[in-house]
Amino acid sequence: xxxxxxxxxxxxxxxxxxxxxxxxxxxxxxxxxxxxxxxxxxxxxxxxxxxxxxxxxxxxxxxxxxxxxxxxxxxxxxxxxxxxxxxxxxxxxxxxxxxxxxxxxxxxxxxxxxxxxxxxxxxxxxxxxxxxxxxxxxxxxxxxxxxxxxxxxxxxxxxxxxxxxxxxxxxxxxxxxxxxxxxxxxxxxxxxxxxxxxxxxxxxxxxxxxxxxxxxxxxxxxxxxxxxxxxxxxxxxxxxxxxxxxxxxxxxxxxxxxxxxxxxxxxxxxxxxxxxxxxxxxxxxxxxxxxxxxxxxxxxxxxxxxxxxxxxxxxxxxxxxxxxxxxxxxxxxxxxxxxxxxxxxxxxxxxxxxxxxxxxxxxxxxxxxxxxxxxxxxxxxxxxxxxxxxxxxxxxxxxxxxxxxxxxxxxxxxxxxxxxxxxxxxxxxxxxxxxxxxxxxxxxxxxxxxxxxx
Amino acid sequence: xxxxxxxxxxxxxxxxxxxxxxxxxxxxxxxxxxxxxxxxxxxxxxxxxxxxxxxxxxxxxxxxxxxxxxxxxxxxxxxxxxxxxxxxxxxxxxxxxxxxxxxxxxxxxxxxxxxxxxxxxxxxxxxxxxxxxxxxxxxxxxxxxxxxxxxxxxxxxxxxxxxxxxxxxxxxxxxxxxxxxxxxxxxxxxxxxxxxxxxxxxxxxxxxxxxxxxxxxxxxxxxxxxxxxxxxxxxxxxxxxxxxxxxxxxxxxxxxxxxxxxxxxxxxxxxxxxxxxxxxxxxxxxxxxxxxxxxxxxxxxxxxxxxxxxxxxxxxxxxxxxxxxxxxxxxxxxxxxxxxxxxxxxxxxxxxxxxxxxxxxxxxxxxxxxxxxxxxxxxxxxxxxxxxxxxxxxxxxxxxxxxxxxxxxxxxxxxxxxxxxxxxxxxxxxxxxxxxxxxxxxxxxxxxxxxxxx
Numbered sequence: 043x044x045x046x047x048x049x050x051x052x053x054x055x056x057x058x059x060x061x062x063x064x065x066x067x068x069x070x071x072x073x074x075x076x077x078x079x080x081x082x083x084x085x086x087x088x089x090x091x092x093x094x095x096x097x098x099x100x101x102x103x104x105x106x107x108x109x110x111x112x113x114x115x116x117x118x119x120x121x122x123x124x125x126x127x128x129x130x131x132x133x134x135x136x137x138x139x140x141x142x143x144x145x146x147x148x149x150x151x152x153x154x155x156x157x158x159x160x161x162x163x164x165x166x167x168x169x170x171x172x173x174x175x176x177x178x179x180x181x182x183x184x185x186x187x188x189x190x191x192x193x194x195x196x197x198x199x200x201x202x203x204x205x206x207x208x209x210x211x212x213x214x215x216x217x218x219x220x221x222x223x224x225x226x227x228x229x230x231x232x233x234x235x236x237x238x239x240x241x242x243x244x245x246x247x248x249x250x251x252x253x254x255x256x257x258x259x260x261x262x263x264x265x266x267x268x269x270x271x272x273x274x275x276x277x278x279x280x281x282x283x284x285x286x287x288x289x290x291x292x293x294x295x296x297x298x299x300x301x302x303x304x305x306x307x308x309x310x311x312x313x314x315x316x317x318x319x320x321x322x323x324x325x326x327x328x329x330x331x332x333x334x335x336x337x338x339x340x341x342x343x344x345x346x347x348x349x350x351x352x353x354x355x356x357x358x359x360x361x362x363x364x365x366x367x368x369x370x371x372x373x374x375x376x377x378x379x380x381x382x383x384x385x386x387x388x389x390x391x392x393x394x395x396x397x398x399x400x401x402x403x404x405x406x407x408x409x410x411x412x413x414x415x416x417x418x419x420x421x422x423x424x425x426x427x428x429x430x431x432x433x434x435x436x437x438x439x440x441x442x443x444x445x446x447x448x449x450x451x452x453x454x455x456x457x458x459x460x461x462x463x464x465x466x467x468x469x470x471x472x473x474x475x476x477x478x479x480x481x482x483x484x485x486x487x488x489x490x491x492x493x494x495x496x
Numbered sequence: 497x498x499x500x501x502x503x504x505x506x507x508x509x510x511x512x513x514x515x516x517x518x519x520x521x522x523x524x525x526x527x528x529x530x531x532x533x534x535x536x537x538x539x540x541x542x543x544x545x546x547x548x549x550x551x552x553x554x555x556x557x558x559x560x561x562x563x564x565x566x567x568x569x570x571x572x573x574x575x576x577x578x579x580x581x582x583x584x585x586x587x588x589x590x591x592x593x594x595x596x597x598x599x600x601x602x603x604x605x606x607x608x609x610x611x612x613x614x615x616x617x618x619x620x621x622x623x624x625x626x627x628x629x630x631x632x633x634x635x636x637x638x639x640x641x642x643x644x645x646x647x648x649x650x651x652x653x654x655x656x657x658x659x660x661x662x663x664x665x666x667x668x669x670x671x672x673x674x675x676x677x678x679x680x681x682x683x684x685x686x687x688x689x690x691x692x693x694x695x696x697x698x699x700x701x702x703x704x705x706x707x708x709x710x711x712x713x714x715x716x717x718x719x720x721x722x723x724x725x726x727x728x729x730x731x732x733x734x735x736x737x738x739x740x741x742x743x744x745x746x747x748x749x750x751x752x753x754x755x756x757x758x759x760x761x762x763x764x765x766x767x768x769x770x771x772x773x774x775x776x777x778x779x780x781x782x783x784x785x786x787x788x789x790x791x792x793x794x795x796x797x798x799x800x801x802x803x804x805x806x807x808x809x810x811x812x813x814x815x816x817x818x819x820x821x822x823x824x825x826x827x828x829x830x831x832x833x834x835x836x837x838x839x840x841x842x843x844x845x846x847x848x849x850x851x852x853x854x855x856x857x858x859x860x861x862x863x864x865x866x867x868x869x870x871x872x873x874x875x876x877x878x879x880x881x882x883x884x885x886x887x888x889x890x891x892x893x894x895x896x897x898x899x900x901x902x903x904x905x906x907x908x909x910x911x912x913x914x915x916x917x918x919x920x921x922x923x924x925x926x927x928x929x930x931x932x933x934x935x936x937x938x939x940x941x942x943x944x945x946x947x948x949x950x
Binding site for chain 1 (some may be wrong): 693695697699704705706707709710711712713714715716717718719720722723725726727729730731732733735737769773774775776777778779780781786787789790793794795796797798799800801802803804805806809810811812813814815818820821823825848849850851852858859893894895896919
């Protein structure tokens with residue numbers, strides 16, 4: 043092993059230079075004019091994967107941007123097969139004037155590399171590539187069978203991924219998936235994300251009279267759709283943040299004593315948290331700590347509403363209609379279709395008379411809860427501990443990564459979410475960066491992860 | 497009297513032609529480029545008032561548009577003095593493409609004249625002018641002392657009227673004010689409006705976190721200002737439309753048995769009303785009929801709200817802030833300042849923790865309830881009955897005419913609201929029009945009104 047780790051140390055500078063090369067390619071998936079750059083990025087990766095000794099390297103075209111595939115399957119049938127998933131596309135860069143250096147001219151400051159895609163997800167993809175290079179260069183082999191799937195449409199919804207998984211089910215068959223596209227709980231604290239919330243995103247439309255009316259001439263007799271919508275929204279949650287939709291909590295897996303302990307161990311500072319968003323008090327269910335509410339409890343938030351006169355000043359209108367976008371974050375084992383149906387029924391039931399209510403289902407995703415005792419998760423625990431010199435913590439993220447569900451349903455494989463980013467690294471924002479210490483520790487940790495798996 | 501009414505009949509065609517001339521002047525008070533037209537309209541009126549024999553005709557400049565004044569005060573000290581108030585300015589004409597004829601090219605169709613300002617308020621002003629002409633032409637005198645005050649800023653809030661009344665209190669002193677700027681209950685049914693609701697127009701601003709947050713990463717721990725605002729709005733009224741602000745109803749004058757009888761006599765068709773606005777049910781306090789709720793009960797309506805993401809599709813944001821414009825229609829003897837203070841206290845009290853709420857007071861007006869037994873109101877009853885051959889009904893309008901309060905407080909004079917418009921005449925909308933039969937009946941009725949007053 044020391045040979046492997048020596049190689050990683052000895053080549054650290056070159057790894058950084060290569061990462062800069064990858065980061066310099068403006069592979070913005072949502073901008074049509076960047077399509078050639080996206081393609082160029084896929085080609086750059088495939089050349090690189092070939093050069094380090096991976097096999098069957100191929101750039102698969104899709105209806106959108108290409109998918110890069112590579113593998114190394116000579117570890118033997120008695121060794122597990124691991125599918126690494128990542129993405130090489132990046133978010134747009136607006137507003138450009140808020141960047142300290144141009145987003146595709148990677149620049150190192152204070153031990154961090156600043157560039158679009160640095161932490162999300164090129165830096166985290168590349169550290170896996172570099173650990174595989176180190177293995178192949180020092181051992182001529184990998185300790186397990188490895189497949190790489192690196193797509194170019196994650197930032198625009200992975201529209202072509204599901205079809206690709208279905209079509210190439212055999213090629214992609216594996217015992218576990220590993221993704222490095224999440225954040226560490228804090229710098230120096232290795233973390234494994236074992237829970238992701240699902241989503242149920244609805245929109246409620248309330249139609250009152252057939253046109254905007256004068257509030258003086260009609261107010262008091264005609265039901266106001268804005269008051270009606272506020273009434274509906276207020277009925278969705280009680281004052282303690284408990285959601286009032288019948289059956290909403292039926293499938294929620296309650297937190298175990300171990301869960302509570304692990305959340306408590308995370309040492310959350312409520313004062314810092316409140317100061318960071320500048321509020322005097324937090325909201326939500328009082329029986330759970332804020333971290334538990336964020337990661338392990340479902341929520342309901344109005345994401346936007348509009349109705350009537352919203353300009354400057356005053357207009358005495360009784361508006362014809364109003365609407366609200368309302369989304370629920372779900373936790374295991376809630377099902378987004380079931381929740382959408384319960385939401386719709388309840389909204390119709392509590393709607394006041396005199397208005398017509400329609401409910402639209404925008405989209406949804408089921409929650410994910412990865413068993414913490416799986417072989418790959420346990421290998422990640424040991425590898426992270428060896429690389430960082432610190433026991434990793436288990437965390438749950440409040441957001442959704444719908445891809446993990448595709449792997450579970452199509453490939454029937456669990457996912458290990460072993461991330462090396464930090465929440466403070468401005469993913470999707472100007473001055474995105476990636477901590478280079480975490481880049482090098484990530485190479486080491488993933489090298490040890492593959493060893494532990496073997 | 498027959499001489500007077502004969503004159504009115506004989507000159508009907510000329511009266512219409514003159515009205516068309518007045519309607520052709522685009523006196524839109526809110527458009528700076530129409531300021532010369534507004535001035536021209538004032539000059540046209542003053543020439544006309546001089547020509548028919550009124551005295552002391554003057555165009556008073558103000559900081560905004562001019563006020564036209566005229567009088568005839570030779571009836572003697574034993575006769576009452578009546579101040580007629582009206583306005584010669586009009587609303588803008590957008591959207592122009594919805595007009596059948598150009599808004600300032602008055603056109604007669606089906607016995608109605610179509611033009612901006614036809615019913616609001618040039619047609620109703622001009623019928624008073626024509627009845628005074630008829631009196632002066634046939635008798636050489638008026639039966640009472642008359643003053644006319646015709647302003648050019650009613651459609652933009654009458655900003656300079658209060659100062660003018662204060663400054664010219666002596667010149668404008670009177671025993672009663674008469675205004676024809678309201679609607680008849682229905683065609684063929686003469687009406688006197690004896691109640692106008694007041695207004696208290698507030699805006700509630702709710703500030704949550706210091707920036708828009710990701711609803712996945714923060715939802716469940718950070719209070720959502722949109723949910724909080726919906727909660728506040730829902731607390732303002734119960735499900736029966738009863739306003740929950742403590743003390744809100746303290747000063748409301750309950751309806752008398754006579755009031756209930758008069759409302760019931762109006763023969764309101766709830767089915768027609770619901771069909772006209774296309775709703776299945778009405779809203780509001782079940783203990784009052786719809787007409788009572790519209791005219792004699794206070795209300796609370798959200799006029800507009802906005803917050804978060806309101807574009808197409810879905811965005812998982814926990815927004816930083818939300819706001820709602822909320823107005824209350826008041827009835828005698830509620831006071832707008834008192835209600836604003838009670839509203840503000842209550843909103844702060846019911847605001848959930850975790851958000852900061854500020855309440856803004858846009859503007860207000862106190863309600864008006866005119867005693868139905870005053871000498872001028874009773875003269876109007878007799879005049880309308882003689883002109884229309886039908887006993888007038890007393891109605892209350894849901895809107896506000898803040899000017900009536902100025903007359904009451906500054907000139908200490910009650911107001912008779914004797915309107916000849918119809919609710920269906922598209923005031924403020926495309927294809928505004930005025931029924932010419934009502935124009936002629938209005939000349940007759942107001943001629944008889946001045947006679948009854950004498």
